[in-house]
Amino acid sequence: MSLLTISQAVFDRVGVPRQNLMAGSADQQARILFGLLNQEGRELASRHGWQGLTKEKTFTATATETQSGVIPDDFDRFVDGTFWNRDENLMVIGPLSAQEWQAFKASHLQAIHDSFRHRGDDILMLPTPGAGASYAYEYVSKNWVGLVGSTTATLDAFANDDDLSYLPEELLILGGVWRYLRSRGLDYSEAFRSYEMAVNRRIGRDGGSATLNMTGPSDKYPVPRATIPDGSWNL
Helix, strand or coil: CCCHHHHHHHHHHHHCCCCCCCCCCCCCHHHHHHHHHHHHHHHHHHHCCCHHHHEEEEEEECCCCECCCCCCCCCCEEECCCEEEECCEEEEECCCHHHHHHHHHCCCCCCCCCCCEEEEEEEEEECCCCCCEEEEEEEEECEEECCCCCCCCEEEECCCCCCEECCCCHHHCCCCCCCCHCCCCCCCCHHHHHHHHHHHHHHHCCCCCCCCCCCCCCCCCCCCCCCCCCCCCCC
């Protein structure tokens, strides 16, 4: 569904005549709902790590602590536990807080685990990685709007009537309904309750169920690995 069709669905549910133009419309109701749907999209995008907004970033390291140019323009936040050194098959622990990073730097101890801190547009890494090492992580994009006819161009808000949403469209409709009712000073309690129930159900289904790890640790540290030496074995 596009911005226009989502908006028309909201108008239908609140009993307001449909509009045939949203972006750039002079109609007051259209302008109000246009802003409310963008507010809903931003808040819904930040509420959960939606699979539809999750992407992978790979990069080749330089032999320096600071890795520049490795944060995508649409980056919002890391997906926990997905940062790995693909050459060594080792998890990179983080993101460390400013306090953890500075305490670690001040200790002058050799890093036991590869660790990282996100600062500005850079990733800081300890120990310093080797030049050419391959790394990958997953992140949640801040851009929840897609452009019609493009599989790559994205935006962080609706701009045109034919813009598409990477978020669940029914949630945008329900969110638009209760926000519109509230903006008009009408009772929105039931609409908000229905919205919250739908959001919680969808979050519960998003990405499927996690697999319970019965052997590895429950914290952020890498799963211990065992190596078997080469040789002939009599089994």
